[in-house]
Amino acid sequence: xxxxxxxxxxxxxxxxxxxxxxxxxxxxxxxxxxxxxxxxxxxxxxxxxxxxxxxxxxxxxxxxxxxxxxxxxxxxxxxxxxxxxxxxxxxxxxxxxxxxxxxxxxxxxxxxxxxxxxxxxxxxxxxxxxxxxxxxxxxxxxxxxxxxxxxxxxxxxxxxxxxxxxxxxxxxxxxxxxxxxxxxxxxxxxxxxxxxxxxxxxxxxxxxxxxxxxxxxxxxxxxxxxxxxxxxxxxxxxxxxxxxxxxxxxxxxxxxxxxxxxxxxxxxxxxxxxxxxxxxxxxxxxxxxxxxxxxxxxxxxxxxxxxxxxxxxxxxxxxxxxxxxxxxxxxxxxxxxxxxxxxxxxxxxxxxxxxxxxxxxxxxxxxxxxxxxxxxxxxxxxxxxxxxxxxxxxxxxxxxxxxxxxxxxxxxxxxxxxxxxxxxxxxxxxxxxxxxxxxxxxxxxxxxxx
Amino acid sequence: xxxxxxxxxxxxxxxxxxxxxxxxxxxxxxxxxxxxxxxxxxxxxxxxxxxxxxxxxxxxxxxxxxxxxxxxxxxxxxxxxxxxxxxxxxxxxxxxxxxxxxxxxxxxxxxxxxxxxxxxxxxxxxxxxxxxxxxxxxxxxxxxxxxxxxxxxxxxxxxxxxxxxxxxxxxxxxxxxxxxxxxxxxxxxxxxxxxxxxxxxxxxxxxxxxxxxxxxxxxxxxxxxxxxxxxxxxxxxxxxxxxxxxxxxxxxxxxxxxxxxxxxxxxxxxxxxxxxxxxxxxxxxxxxxxxxxxxxxxxxxxxxxxxxxxxxxxxxxxxxxxxxxxxxxxxxxxxxxxxxxxxxxxxxxxxxxxxxxxxxxxxxxxxxxxxxxxxxxxxxxxxxxxxxxxxxxxxxxxxxxxxxxxxxxxxxxxxxxxxxxxxxxxxxxxxxxxxxxxxxxxxxxxxxxxxxxxxxxxxxxxxxxxxxxxxxxxxxxxxxxxxxxx
Numbered sequence: 001x002x003x004x005x006x007x008x009x010x011x012x013x014x015x016x017x018x019x020x021x022x023x024x025x026x027x028x029x030x031x032x033x034x035x036x037x038x039x040x041x042x043x044x045x046x047x048x049x050x051x052x053x054x055x056x057x058x059x060x061x062x063x064x065x066x067x068x069x070x071x072x073x074x075x076x077x078x079x080x081x082x083x084x085x086x087x088x089x090x091x092x093x094x095x096x097x098x099x100x101x102x103x104x105x106x107x108x109x110x111x112x113x114x115x116x117x118x119x120x121x122x123x124x125x126x127x128x129x130x131x132x133x134x135x136x137x138x139x140x141x142x143x144x145x146x147x148x149x150x151x152x153x154x155x156x157x158x159x160x161x162x163x164x165x166x167x168x169x170x171x172x173x174x175x176x177x178x179x180x181x182x183x184x185x186x187x188x189x190x191x192x193x194x195x196x197x198x199x200x201x202x203x204x205x206x207x208x209x210x211x212x213x214x215x216x217x218x219x220x221x222x223x224x225x226x227x228x229x230x231x232x233x234x235x236x237x238x239x240x241x242x243x244x245x246x247x248x249x250x251x252x253x254x255x256x257x258x259x260x261x262x263x264x265x266x267x268x269x270x271x272x273x274x275x276x277x278x279x280x281x282x283x284x285x286x287x288x289x290x291x292x293x294x295x296x297x298x299x300x301x302x303x304x305x306x307x308x309x310x311x312x313x314x315x316x317x318x319x320x321x322x323x324x325x326x327x328x329x330x331x332x333x334x335x336x337x338x339x340x341x342x343x344x345x346x347x348x349x350x351x352x353x354x355x356x357x358x359x360x361x362x363x364x365x366x367x368x369x370x371x372x373x374x375x376x377x378x379x380x381x382x383x384x385x386x387x388x389x390x391x392x393x394x395x396x397x398x399x400x401x402x403x404x405x406x407x408x409x410x411x412x413x414x415x416x417x418x419x420x421x422x423x424x425x426x427x428x429x430x431x432x433x434x435x436x437x438x439x440x441x442x443x444x445x446x447x448x449x450x
Numbered sequence: 451x452x453x454x455x456x457x458x459x460x461x462x463x464x465x466x467x468x469x470x471x472x473x474x475x476x477x478x479x480x481x482x483x484x485x486x487x488x489x490x491x492x493x494x495x496x497x498x499x500x501x502x503x504x505x506x507x508x509x510x511x512x513x514x515x516x517x518x519x520x521x522x523x524x525x526x527x528x529x530x531x532x533x534x535x536x537x538x539x540x541x542x543x544x545x546x547x548x549x550x551x552x553x554x555x556x557x558x559x560x561x562x563x564x565x566x567x568x569x570x571x572x573x574x575x576x577x578x579x580x581x582x583x584x585x586x587x588x589x590x591x592x593x594x595x596x597x598x599x600x601x602x603x604x605x606x607x608x609x610x611x612x613x614x615x616x617x618x619x620x621x622x623x624x625x626x627x628x629x630x631x632x633x634x635x636x637x638x639x640x641x642x643x644x645x646x647x648x649x650x651x652x653x654x655x656x657x658x659x660x661x662x663x664x665x666x667x668x669x670x671x672x673x674x675x676x677x678x679x680x681x682x683x684x685x686x687x688x689x690x691x692x693x694x695x696x697x698x699x700x701x702x703x704x705x706x707x708x709x710x711x712x713x714x715x716x717x718x719x720x721x722x723x724x725x726x727x728x729x730x731x732x733x734x735x736x737x738x739x740x741x742x743x744x745x746x747x748x749x750x751x752x753x754x755x756x757x758x759x760x761x762x763x764x765x766x767x768x769x770x771x772x773x774x775x776x777x778x779x780x781x782x783x784x785x786x787x788x789x790x791x792x793x794x795x796x797x798x799x800x801x802x803x804x805x806x807x808x809x810x811x812x813x814x815x816x817x818x819x820x821x822x823x824x825x826x827x828x829x830x831x832x833x834x835x836x837x838x839x840x841x842x843x844x845x846x847x848x849x850x851x852x853x854x855x856x857x858x859x860x861x862x863x864x865x866x867x868x869x870x871x872x873x874x875x876x877x878x879x880x881x882x883x884x885x886x887x888x889x890x891x892x893x894x895x896x897x898x899x900x901x902x903x904x905x906x907x908x909x910x911x912x913x914x915x916x917x918x919x920x921x922x923x924x925x926x927x928x929x930x931x932x933x934x935x936x
Contacts, residue, residue, distance in 0.1 A: 040910055041538075044716045048538040052513040052910070053530055054806045056500065073496035075517040088495050095572040096490050097579070126512075126537035134541040148718035150909045178909075180719040189719075254487075255592045255631035333484055333491025333595070367722070370843040372856055372876070372933045374636045380854050380933060382847045384722075403845075403852055403878070405933050427720070445932050446878060448852035449725070 008035040008057065010159060010169050016059060016077065017161040024086045026063035026093070028105045030162040030291075032329070034058045037122075038154035041129040046137040046147050048130060062330060063089035064105065067098040069331050099331075101314045105164040111287045111294050112279060114170075121173035121197040122155040129153065132177075136206040140181060143210055149179035153197055160292050170286040176425065177202045180385060181209040185450065186219060186398055188212025189365045189385035191234065191425045195284055212364055212386035216398025221447055222389060224402060228360035228416075229442035230353045230390070233424035233434050238366045239408055240343070241429020242379055247276070247300050247308075248326075249315040250335025258377045258409065259306050268304040268412035271346065275299055276310060276326070276338035282423040282433045283340045290329035298324050300338060304413070312336040345435035346418025353417050353438040355393045361402070361444070362388040362395060369428045377408040381428075382448065402444035414440040452477075452616070455524055456608035459503045462528035464610060468505035468535070470548070471528070472609040474762055475501045476805035481567060484597040485578040487586065491595075493571070500805035503531045509545030510538035515806040548785040549796050551765055553612040558759035560749070562620050562653030566600040569654045574598055577662060578626075584666035585628045590674035593629040594666075597646060598622075598657060599903075605762075605805075613764040621755065621915065622656045623649030623903060628670040632677045637873065639673040639858050641665045643694045644841050649901030649915060651753040672859055672871070679871040682860055684931035688835035689877055690828065690924045693892075695857055696818065697900040697918035698841045703881040704736075704743055705816040705916065707850035708772055708780070709907075710787040712811075721907050722848025725881070726778065728791055734778040737885030740821055743773040745782055747798060747814035752899040754917020756814035758801075763809055765798035772816065776886070782811050803912035810908050815899065817919030821891025825922055828890050830866040836930060837861040837868065838875045843933075846881075854878040856933050876933035884925060892921035 013033045020031040035057050042050035060073040063086070070092030074085040129151045140147035157171035176193035177200045188209040192200055231239070243258070251257035259267075278285050278295040287295050291313060298308050311319065312327025315335045326336040354362065364386030372378040383401045390396070417438035424434050452475040463471035477499045484491040500517035501524060512535025516527040566574075578596035585594035601621040608614045625647015629638040642648045642660055650656050691699060707724040711717055726734070737743075747756055747767035760766055763785055770780040781787075783797040800809040829837075838857040846853040860875030861868050899919040906913050 038910065039534075042719075042909055043541065044718055045543070045714070046541075047543040048510065048541040049716055050513070050808055051511060051534045051538040052808050053515070053534060054910075055514075055516040055518065055527070056806060057517055060496075070493040072494065073498075075498050075500065085497075092493050092495060092571055095570065096493060096575050099489060101489070126534045127540070130537040130540040137541055146715065146718075148715060150719060152910070178719055182715070182718060187718075254629075256629055256636055260631060331491060331493055333486040333489075367848055368845040370845045372843050373874070375631075375634055378933070380843065380845045382845065382852070384848050401847060401852075403847075403854060405854075405935065445935060446852065446854075446929075448847045448849075449880065450847075450849060450851070 010157060013157060013159045017159050020061055020082060020086060021161060021163055023083055024063060026065050026090050028064035028163050030062040030105055032060045032158060032160050034156060034158035036154060036156035039126065040150055040152040041126065041133055042150050043133045043137060044148035046140050048133055051126060059085060061085050061089045063093045065090060065093045067102055068093045068096050069099065069102055071331065101318065103313050105162045106166050106292050107164045108166055109292055109294055111168060114279065114287050116172040116195045116284055118173045118196040121153050121175050121195065124153040124197055132202045136179060136202060139203065139206055145210055145213060146182040147179060152176045166292045168288050168292050172284060175200055177205055179206050179209045181213040183213045183217060186213050186216040187385045193425045193431060216386050216388060219398035219400045221400045224444045224446050226441040226443050228357050228440055230350065230360060230362045230438050231436060232364055233422050233436050234426040235363045235366045236434045236437050237424040237432050238369055238426035238428040239379060239411065240434060241432065242371060243408060244341060245337050247310055248335050248337045249309045249311040249319050249321065252309055253315065253319055256374060258375050263306050266304050267306055267409060268301060269415050270303045271415055271418055272301055272304050272412050273344040274301040275342045276340050277342045278340040280340065280342045280433060285340055289325045289327045291327050293323050293325040293327060295325035298338065310336050310338045339430065342433040343421050343435055345421030348417040348419050350419060350436055354390055354395060357390045358392060360390040362390055367427065372405060378405055379408060380405045400450060401448045403446040404443060405445045406443045411439050411442065416440055452606040453614065455501055455519060456606055458521060458524050459501060459528040460608060460610050462525045463503060463505045463532055466529050466532035468507045468532050470506040470610055471503065472607065472763060473501060473503050474605055474607055474802060474805055476603065476605040478804055479602040481600045483574055483578065485582050486595045487593060488579065488582055490575055498804060501527065502805045503528050504808060505531045505535050506546050507532045507535035508539035510535050510542045511546060512538055513808045546786060547789045549788040549793060551785060551796065554760060554764055555614045556759065557616040559618040560620060560651045560753060560757065564654035566622050566654040567602060581626045581662040581666040584663055585626065585670040588667060588670035588674055590630050590632065591628050591670050592631045596626040598624040607760065607762060607764050609764055615760045615764055617759055619651055620653055621649060622652055622654060623647055623901060624657045624660060624662065626662050626666055628673040630673045630677065635677055637673055637676040639669040640840055641669045643900060644858060646903055649755055649903045651755060651757050675871060676859060676873045679873040682836065682872050682875040682931045684935050686927050686929055688832060688924060688926050689928045689930060690832065690835055690837045690863065690922055692839040692922050693896060693898045693920045694900050695838055695841050696920035696923055698844055699855065700743065700816055700818055700918050700920060701902055701916060702844060702846045703850060703853055704772065705813040708782050709811045710781040710783045713781065714787060714790060720909050725849045725851050730778055732777065732779055735776055735886065736773045736778040736882055737776045738888045739776045740891055741773050741776050741885055741888050742819040743816065745770045745772050745814050745816050751815050752919065754815040754899045755901040755903060755915030756917040761798045761800045762802050763800040765796045768798045770797045782813065784811050801914060803914055807912045812914045813916040815917030815919060818891065820894040820897045820921050823890050823892045825892050825896050828892060828922065828924060829863060829868060832863045832924065833865060835863040836872055836875055837863055851880055853881065854933060874934050877928050877930045878932050879928055887926045887928065888923055889926055890924040892923065896921040
C-alpha cells in the first residue's frame, strides 16, 4: 500500500521548516516537522477484527521572546495555519514570567550517523500482514488454541531546524509482532519488535506462545512468598524500565529520584552495569535530543554503583555538569531522561538457570506494574500468560498468577545469573537491551484466581 | 467543510465496494500549562484536524485515517480503508454483523460558562503560580507542581446509512501536587485528585470553583507531616474510601471488566479479558444489596468525561444499569458486540481518542449511586477502620479479579472518631469479594463526578477520559498494608 506521506521527502519537510523560520518574528525560533505512516493488523479469536492505517504530519514551533519560551503545534500546512501556529507560539511565550534557566538556541551541530530505515518495513502491505496473521491463526486452530495479537509496521521521518542554523534529520521504520495464545485455563505470550521487519519470525513467536499456553494448563495454586525467580527479558524490561527517569539530572535535583544521596555508592550487585547508548546496534531512536544536542553514550551504573546521570542543557548548567544529549522538547518541567538503556548481560542460558533451581518460579510476562514507593523503588504488578513452577531443576507445570511487591533496588542486588542482553519488548516500558535474570527472594505477595 | 469531506469519503468507500462506511472528521484543540517550583514548565497549544474512515468490505473491517484533507487525500484514504478491509477478509471466520441503529441527524454541544481558550494564558499561569507559592511556604516541600489542560473537540460523524451528527465538547481540568523528600522517603499530596487533578466536560468555571490556592497550604502541610505519621498496619480490617479513590476502584474493578470487547476476547493480547463471562449476566452477585452502578453517558448524569450526545458510531447516549441491588445486570457494548451476544441494540459506548483512531468500547460515566449515609454519621458509626484518601498507585490483573491500591494519605478511625494520620496506606482484594463487603455509602451531598483523563486501552493504544461518580463508602474485613509487607 502506498504511503500517502511518503511523498513528503526530507526536502519537503525542510521546506516547511524553512518557511516557518521565515514567518517567525520571534527573537529565536525552533521548528520540528515530522511525517509518519503507521499500520496495525489486530487479531483475536483466530480472526482479524481490527485493521488500521494512519498517515499524519506534525509541525511544532517553539518561539523565544525576552527570555521566555512556548510551543504551538498544528497538522495544517496552509499559509494561514502556518502563520497562526507561529503567532500562537509567540503570544504564549510573551504572556508568562521570564524563565531564568532558559538558554539561547544551539547553533549548527554534527551528528553520528544511524541507519534505522528499512524499505522492507516501509513497504509492508496489509496483505503481507494479513497473510502472516492467517498462518498464525491456522497454527492456533491446529493446536485447538485461540490466538490474539497484533502485527504492526510503519515509518517516520522528521527534521529539526532553528534560527541559529541548527539542522537535523532522522528517519526510521518500526515493526512489531505480539501474540497471546489462549487455552481453556491457561495462556502464553511472545512479542518482538525491530526496525527491520525481516527480523520478526512471526511463526516462531506464535509457537513459543503456544508452548507456554500448553505448558501451563490447569495451573496449580501455590502460596505467595519469596521465591527464586527466573524473569524473561520482557519481564526484566518492564521492571527496570521504571528506573529510567531516576537517572535524570532533574529528578535528582528535585529529590524525587531513588538515586538521591546514592550516587557513587554501591546500590546493586556487582553484575549490574548499565549504559545509555543510542548507537547500540539493538537500539533505536534519533542521534539528537529535543534541543538538537547530539546524544552521548553514558555509563549510568558500573558494577552496581550508580556513576552518572544524564542532563539537558539547562539542567547541566544548574548542576554544574555537561549536557549529555538527553533533553526533552522544550519547554517542559521534566528535563531529560536516558531513553536507550543497555544492560550488560551474562552468558547463562535460561535452561541453565532452570537446571540450577531447586524450587522457583519462571515468569513469561508481567502486567499492570505501578510504583508503590519511589525511593525504595517498590513496584507492584501481576504475572500473566505463562507462570511456571520449577522443582528440582525442571519446569513442572503452570501456577496461578501472582501479585508481586518488589523493590527493584533489592532485585538488582539479588541477581544470581544473567543471560545475554537482547532487545526486549514489554508493555510498561519502551524497548531496551536487557538480559533474562535469575533473582533470589523475589517477593510474590498474593495469588489471584487463575 | 466537515460534511463535504465526510461525503467524499463515504462515496469513495461505497464505490470501492464497501457495504458500510462511517467517518469521523475531528478538529481537536489543546492547551496545556504546568508549573514547578515557581516557574512555568510546559506551555503549549496544539491543534489537529483529520479524518478517520471505517468500512466493512468483503464482510470484514478496514480503517484508515489522514490529515491530508484534499480531495485526493481523502479519496486515497477511503480507498485504503477498503483495501485494508479486503485484506482483513483473508482471515475472516464470519461476516461482521451490526446491531440495528436508526439514522440520526443532530447537533450538540456541552454547556459551559467560560471558554478556557478565551481566558488569558497569563491569568491561568498566575493562578498556578499562586498555588505553587502557597505550597512552597511550607518547610519541607521539595517540589510544588501545578497543571491545567483544556480540550475543545469538534467532530462530525457521518455514515453511509445517512447519519450526520455534529458535536462540540469542551473539557477542562487542573490539579496541584506537593512532594517532600526526607531521610529515605518521598511523600506527596495532591488536590483535588492525583494524576492531573479533576477534569470535567465544563469550562474555566470548573477551575475557579476548585480553589487551588485555598487548598495548597493544607495539602503541603499534610505532605510534610506524612514523614512522621504512623505506617499503615498489616492485617484485615474495615476501610473507608474517599470518593476519588472509590471512583478509581469503580474504574478498575467494574468499568473495565464490563467492557464486552474484553469479555469476548478482542483485547486478550494487551488489556486482557474479563472474569465477567456472559453466563454471569443477571446471575452474578457482584456486590452487596446497597451497591448500584450505572453506565450513564447522558448529560443529566453530569458533565463527566464520559458524557456525550452520541457515541463515535452514531448511537445516542444511554444509561445502562450495570449493578442493580448487587446483581450484575449489564455490559458496555458496541453495535458489533451487542449483536454477537444477541442484544437488540448497542449500549452506545464506542469512542475514539482522535481522528486517527478506530472507535472502541470505552467507559462512559461509570458511577455508583449515592447511598443514604451522612459522612459524619459514617465516621461515628465506625469503631476501627482506616480512612484512605487520594490514589497513589493502582494495579489489577488482566481478568480484573485481584487488585491492589495505595493512597496518598490515611487516617485512623477509632471509636467513631478520626484519629492520627497514617502513611503509605494500601489495600488489596478480589473484585466480587470486595464489592460484597460494602456496607455503607454516603448520600448525594458527598457524591462527586470525577474525571479520569488517562485511561489507556487498545492497540495502537488510545487514551480516553472517563467519568466516575462516587461518594465515600465503607468496606468490611479488607486486607490492608500488603504493599509494604516485608
